[in-house]
Amino acid sequence: MHVSRSESHKQDKQRKSRRMKRLLIANISMLAIIGVLVAVFYLTDDGNKKGLDSLPDDQEQGTTTDNGPAADDPGGDGRNIGAEDADAIDGTGEPPSDANASQDGTAGADGGGAGDANGEPANGEAAAPAEEAPSSDSDETSSPPSAGESGSGSSAGDDGAATNDSPEPSGKTIRLSFVGDILLAANVQALMEKNGYDYPYAKSLPYLQEPDLTAGNLENPITKRGTPAQDKQFVFKGTPDSLPALKEAGFDVVSLANNHTLDQGVEGLLDTIGFLDEMGLPNMGGGSDDREAYEPVILEADGIKVAYVGLSRVLPVGSWKAAPDRAGVAEAYGDAKQGIEAIKAAKAKADLVVVMVHWGIEKADKPQEYQKQLGRNFIDAGADLIIGSHPHVLQGFETYKGKWIAYSLGNYIFNMTKTEKTKDTGVLDAVCTASGSCQLQFHPMRSNQSQPVPLEGEQAEALLARLSDISLGATVDSQGYVNAKE
Template identity: 30%
Template sequence: MVNHKLGRLFSVGFISFCFCLGMSIGIIIRFGQIQRSNAATTPAENLPFPFAIPENQEVPGDTITIKAVGDVIPGTNFPNYRLPKFRDELIPKSVRGYLQGADILFGNFESSLTTYPYSSKDMSQGQIFAFRSPPSYAQLFADVGFDVFNLANNHAMDFGPLGFRDTVKNLNAVGIETLGHKNQILYSQANNIPVAMIGFTTYNMYNSVHDLAAAKALVLEAKNNANIVIVSMQAGAEGTGALHIKDETEFFYGENRGNSMQFARTMIDTGADLVIGHGPHVPRAIEIYKGKLIAYSLGNFLGYKTLSTAAETGYSMILEAKLNSQGDLVGGKIIPVHLDRQGIPRIDQRFRTVGLLRYLNKKAFPENQVKINKKGEIVVMNTK
């Protein structure tokens, strides 16, 4: 059984979206209570892996465990039908076992859970994608144990404001909160520690990584009301050519995708305790900056017949981070995952993502690289 202790969640702020010729809607994020599933999953200690997840050790009461995965697209039925016969196939039981043991389980959801028939995108143009998944798939993610999905990304509005509203409604109906709405701070209790979460991306309809002043104001407000502040950011170029993180503005097909390093470090400087990156569709380096963990990109986690799995786009992970009540990193690990040809995640006993991250860390931060041992465990040292 999933061992979640995520308490009552509150969302702050008014959501506004502009669509097409001035069309707009507003959604008030409701107060909500997460309803946990009793669905059985395979115990982690029985899984075929060189180390048990979670480890057989008592976790101090003043810490929380966050597990996070990258981009999630559970197939699409638009513009053609690319869905599995059974939805449970999308996340195998062997992977679900490693998602257990978190106080907060988080992912970046890049589809729409709606039946709305009209996409907001012009599909006649090349390299334009719109994803729509059945609303019933929300239950799959509740069964797996997800608590929060980020929606501040370039696919959440694939079916416009109505499709977006359906996605929020369908996730909320199964107890999954959504993150990234304009001016929103999502508050929760994890292991009796107050936690705040804020989502950012490169578009002004959401909280934007380009507006540092507004981003800092949100983080300051969150820090005044919670012990731990977690920031999600979708930023950076995409693909295997975007593996390496640099302190510079990135562009993708002419679009300004922000300076991930500048943004993440500024959020830490302002009071954030953990920054989780998405968007490049490949893993990127991780950094411990002033005692706080920055994961610049977790890569793809699920992309059934939608996302490329060639080369490093098939490298994935479950990031585990243990934080104390002050938000400092006290432990963590990289649980390596690899996507098969259909885009379904599998636990990777070859540890390819661990090897890739060790290489990327050395290239990005040669003087202060995060140490990851061969088991994927993050070696935490005092970097303050």
């Protein structure tokens, strides 16, 4: 049938109109579906966030309420195998006297020692077993991701890339890494003798070796002789055979400023320094006099100089303090005048100043007021980063004048205890500019038989959420990045 041009044009317009209507209906339907999917996504994401903020107590704090130090098994060579420590700090802010150990009535959570005459902890609390079976929540078979990646394996963006609200500082940077307390004695030594001296580091090597510089707190003397400290509940002694593996694991510097460095007397302290020097492993915080004890270690990487200063606010007796005519530890009691001067002097020699300080109450989740004030004083003196140890548990982060304070990195390698949260550990990365601006990322781990194992998935998220919860004016996201609260 013949159709006129005008009729044909009219039919074409009708067909186009019908096609446009169908297309419009299809587009509206697609937009509605997309809207529903977006709503479901945000509701689900919000639910996940709420889930992290309301973790049950047994995930946040551990399943035990035990706070007592473990009984130990004193050995003739000082290699005692207790699990926790009752050394206390002086709550007055004054250094302990030469004759008496500092006391504030607070029991500790260290590890290994001499015990009292009855072989029981000094505070009379229940004893913990010296060792435990491997933790069921540690993944023995998992291989750790690169230290530049998150161990949580979660919170990726739409393209699969990890999200990070705080990118690395701009300009030339250096990557510094830190761990908490390192014990190479007692039960840990027995494990190393059985499994090899590299055993403690086996699951976390990339996190130690990939950074430019890695540091930790060495919590025992390294000596073949010495006289065990008297009137001290826990006394350690490690072998120099453990040092090659420590260095090969990636450590570039260790602090000796703590309450165990003189467990074998001045002989033990000087032997420790001698063996570390022989190994080519720099150390600070202890010395043959106060000049050596307060002197920083200055290391350089990529043209950026970093000064490490070691200080202790936890000493059993005043005679452990380094003095002009006495070997000992660099202390930070009272106004910490010598420590402040050491920080100022270090700032004149280096781009960055890191203060590694031993302080706080053992097994406390949050810092004491004196820690907060001391940290601020250090930063006012020129410190760019404060790294704390001694509580044997993780404490949170705080920023002051744009500088970061990590109040405690917990135990890294230590005797196992029945106090669950002493097993929580990790490696802290700090990517810093020469001007002292640092971006922090914490890689969560859990110690299994004195061996840190990187955490992934829900376990990593739970630990990071707890760390965020105990931080002061700061948050820790699901990738471990630490940010100041707005």
